Amino acid sequence: MSKKKNSIIPHGNYWIIYVLPALLFYVVFMAWPLLDSLRLSLFTGNNIATRKFIGFGNFVRLFTEETSRARYWGAFVHTWYFFFIHMLVQNCLGILFAVILTNATMKGRQFYQTVIFIPTTFAVLVTGYLWKLLLNPVWCGDVLSKMHLSFLVRPWLGESTTALTSVALISCWQWMGIPTMMFVAALRNIPEDCIEAADIEGANAWQLFAHVKLPMILPVVGMIAILTFVNNFNAFDVVFATENVNGAPSYSTDLIGTLFYRVGIAGQHPIGIPDTGMGAAIATITFIVLLLGVLPVLKATQREQ
């Protein structure tokens, strides 16, 4: 592109001022409290008075004690599956919708885009209630049977084989608006010339998408993959709203987010005694997993200047 103009580009000292306000908020209200809490993973217990330093004891116990290990690996696998469903359904459909919505000559785009976004504005409580009602054979069984759809009458949220997929789909339904919106932004950013050129060369819709559009929105695809990944690993509300904090039935909808909440914040019902040290250990491991997942994707999809 243009020649390097090193004399014009300022040094770090100049830029620091721009970053300072962000640093202030971030360090005081996020970084320091989080790091301080992660420090707790090296201590036992749930009580400021009786805390003891045990080094990596919590981590060891998490992976060696039978129930802890079963819960952790269960949650880990479930979370990956949850992420897989989101990538497949939420993000692929998101791209599809965005491609449709960036069609200059199509009517009703604003309406469709708003409709896609409406579930996103709802509190998860509402979504949980609505879908618990709709997926409940006790309330919906009669209506569905009359419409000759009795094969749909199952306790979708109550059977361990179907519960996780159902919850994941509900979550996709709710959050569809965000990736769609971001993909629309990205697609709109593609210069008109590129599209016209491909059109002139006789590319059909699929070729246009695969060879022109997709490569140009790759950074955004990467960004959304990262955001989905991070959000799924911290996902908690949707399980809380549709099932309970244990990841019922039989822990089949237990995610890392719910495991963390149950262990580190709320404690097992009804006693409610959390193990903050162990919770911090789970959060630390999650952080490491996320870093390991995010950094390669960042490198692969973000453009370096």
Next chain:
Amino acid sequence: MVISLRRKNKHIGSHVVMCIWCLVVLFPIWVLLINSFKTRLTIYTNPFWVPEKWNFGNYSTVFKDGNFLLYFKNSLVVVVLSLALVLIVSSFASFALANWKGKASRRLYLFFIAGMMLPIKIASIKLLEIMRALGLLNTIWSLVPIYVAMGLPIGIFILTEFIREVPRDLTEAAIIDGSSYVRVFTTITIPLTRPALSTVAIYNLIPFWNDLWFPLIFINDEKQKTLLLGVTRLFGQYQTDWSKVLAVLTLSAIPVLALYLCMSKQFIQGVTAGAVKG
């Protein structure tokens, strides 16, 4: 699944796809709306059709209960202020990080986005202590700094990428012409990244408005509660008057939807205004 994107046809395939999705979205919303006009038990006798007797009592109770408007006001203040601060602070930081070369810049960038990867709930005790020390506990102001800190990683993540997309020629031409970086920032970069700013605003709007956790642990005072917190008290331990809850939740979704529509208008204007010609 080949969707025809040729400009000549009527996009029938696209419309079919979109209509199917609209059904999937609008049917549950229909259920939400009609059930807010029923009474607690009649929701279950007839979950999917219009009520036999329309019960406006749920909505009128909500307005008579003076606190609903207060909760709404609290939420509005917190969310608007937090969003404004997130946008301002993260756009400055992103501008710097996008233009500043070097190891320090890359490290700072990673430092910021690391915040997305940890559940902030884990830091709740420390945050409670900080708020108590600042004297902000039990007020809506305790929520603002936390939301800003929560919104910054995403803001910086998205904005840095979009600012990088702004062609260098434009900014460098302006620098050569003698304008300061600040002017470049305000007159060139910001308008071109309006879609990204709207995206950040919309992305953060939802968790800020619908957050239950921090208001729950910071605020006990009735007068300082946010909308969702105030509303969840309607969930009794075992009795849940869902018809009332649905009415309130419908009402509380309307401002968010309105805010979204405002921001998405900005978003579209920004996109068409700043369309980059290669």
Next chain:
Amino acid sequence: MKKSSRFLIASFVLTLLIIPCLVAQGTQEQGSQKVVLTMGSWRTDDVEQMGRLLTEYKKIAPNVEIQFQPTNPPDYNATLRLQLDSKTGPDLMYARSYAAGQELFNAGYFADCTDIPGLMQNFTSSNLAPWRMPNGKMFAVPFAAVSHAVYYNKDIFKVNGLAVPTTWEEFLAICDKLQKKGITPLANGVADEWDILECFFLGMLPDYVGGASERVKYESGEKKLNDSSFVAAYQAMADVAKYCPKGYESVTYNDSQVLFNTQKAAMFIDGSWTAGVYTDATFNWGVFAIPAPKGRKTAICFHPDMAITMNTTTKHPAEAKAFLAWLCTKEGATTASKNLPSGYFPMINFEIKLDDVHANEFLALNSGKETDARFVWPALMDLYSPMNQAVIKVMKGQLTAQQAADSVAALKK
């Protein structure tokens, strides 16, 4: 530009809001002598009743105002914990019994209540036990107990010529008859998990296992948790699953109440605290004890549920203590009982008559029967979750009764 207009909107809204806040501030400056205490609880449905109770207390202590600030039950544990840890907790709060409460006392959050006047004298030893530390110190004042029974639709029973069962076999026969007539016998579901355990299984367990004197044998290891009594209890749950609504795997606690309330189900095994939900029911209903199988004696699970205690870091210990002491007097306890939500029973020694018909119905079930708290509460709380999962699995047919019992017994330390 967007940024500046956003600024304007924000500052405009801010100014609009600061004004009423300042006005509100002004009016609060009066009334200097008043002491305000906060009371935390998980009972968000009792706001009205507790409000009445606290208004009554105000007549006795005019300069003390107690504000009832409950938190929703799913959030209660976490919220309370955080507030106590960061010293922002309420002055008074509800205390759960046994291990859950003991832990908070050990952590230094609950105050020592042993020398509150009237406490040790006016309650029986067994009523004080749930809130007593092993060394004898009391950490709360007992407030209310709950019971568990079978709610039944009297009208449906009458129409079908059914009588209240006295044995478990009769109960199953009634369920069978109702099901053949196309009526869902039981409203219970397993989606929320806790209700099938606390209300049904643990409510029924004293029938199989006996009262408190037998329970301690299990706790000490003298009797095994997978003996024939337990296996029979799990088997009973397996037998009853087919009488629960079709799709009971998705039926939540709220759904169950609605099923019973709309007469879609004839019976509901639940705790006494739900009695208030059916006050406006359009049908006649009553309760009967969960019957024991033939050859065993029916026992009732009468569970000490709530006590009130004070925060060690409260700024007004004298006033908080005064309130607790009031609850230990005859007048205080009577007023409290009159304002207790339906289905909660006073635990104090004095003779207190309750006005509610159904409350008395519940209490009447206790006569002539052994009672005990919920089995796992006193000393086996670690087994709560495993037992819960075992009950659900046995109902779904994923485990046999023996396997279920074994899985829980294996975890006993």
